[in-house]
Amino acid sequence: MNIGIIGTGRMGAAIGQRLLDCGHTLTVWNRTLEKTAALQERGARAVASPAEVVKHSDVIISILTDASAIENTYGDVDVFPGAPLHGKLFIEMSTVRPETQIALGAKIAARGGAIIDCPVGGSVGPARDGKLFGLVGGADADVARARPLLEQMCRRVEHVGPSGAGASLKLAINLPLLVFYQSFGEALSLASSLNIDPARLLDIFSDTSGAPAMLKLRAATIASALAGNKLGSATFNVDSIRKDMRTMQEEARALGWELPVTSAALKSFDEASQNGLGDADGTQLPVWWLNQARGTGG
Numbered sequence: 001m002n003i004g005i006i007g008t009g010r011m012g013a014a015i016g017q018r019l020l021d022c023g024h025t026l027t028v029w030n031r032t033l034e035k036t037a038a039l040q041e042r043g044a045r046a047v048a049s050p051a052e053v054v055k056h057s058d059v060i061i062s063i064l065t066d067a068s069a070i071e072n073t074y075g076d077v078d079v080f081p082g083a084p085l086h087g088k089l090f091i092e093m094s095t096v097r098p099e100t101q102i103a104l105g106a107k108i109a110a111r112g113g114a115i116i117d118c119p120v121g122g123s124v125g126p127a128r129d130g131k132l133f134g135l136v137g138g139a140d141a142d143v144a145r146a147r148p149l150l151e152q153m154c155r156r157v158e159h160v161g162p163s164g165a166g167a168s169l170k171l172a173i174n175l176p177l178l179v180f181y182q183s184f185g186e187a188l189s190l191a192s193s194l195n196i197d198p199a200r201l202l203d204i205f206s207d208t209s210g211a212p213a214m215l216k217l218r219a220a221t222i223a224s225a226l227a228g229n230k231l232g233s234a235t236f237n238v239d240s241i242r243k244d245m246r247t248m249q250e251e252a253r254a255l256g257w258e259l260p261v262t263s264a265a266l267k268s269f270d271e272a273s274q275n276g277l278g279d280a281d282g283t284q285l286p287v288w289w290l291n292q293a294r295g296t297g298g
Helices: 010-021 033-041 050-056 067-074 098-110 124-129 140-153 165-190 198-206 213-226 238-254 260-277 282-294
Strands: 002-006 025-029 059-062 089-092 114-117 132-137 154-161
Touching (some): 010 140, 025 050, 098 114, 132 140, 213 282, 238 282
Parallel strands (some): 089 114, 132 154
């Protein structure tokens, strides 16, 4: 199948690798051309504009930073001027508010294209392995058309409602995971006087009912940070976490809710970013907070 990817950051590049492994032909675009290099080395074709991705692709996946990036990429008046959209299927995977997905869907439908929103749970590793969790919003026929491809990218695909529904559920699902980083830092403070080896401490925490699945997967990384080691490149960095949490706040207020725990955690994460942790992996947040609270910094 001829597939296009608009946005080849960490997740877009990992999804692209998976699709190439599955035998698809890939056309890619990214605002920063260098971020397409790894996929080009694997045989993908890099093009100069999103419209060219559409031209060469039957299915177009986009995974972009935020609502502003979607607007700038797709155009605030028309969608890819001059590019025929009839018969094209778009799979929009960015983590944004549902209203963004609904507005984009209306523009694409007006041009004769079809679109579903499918933000995913999981990071770079699961993306490369085809083990993401797809949360899908869209019309039944469009979702059915996309499902065979989604099942190559995802270990589980859940169609949860009409356009925008996937975006809504993604924000809800991400919330407890992200605030966990703050609560876990506070939990570590209660165990700080015990002088337990970090690897053993994380193993104990990971085997309890309070541990999310993420902790079981990332325990070794957090233990290494607790031991004072430098970590490698981020899979989901602090500034991306902060962006998602601000999006959650905006959506909650639009629905008439407040998110006091999210707001408190975000305040701490803002401080971490201001102190140079913006591009660090989110698993460093509890360690950073613990060090700040004890006055050691770092």
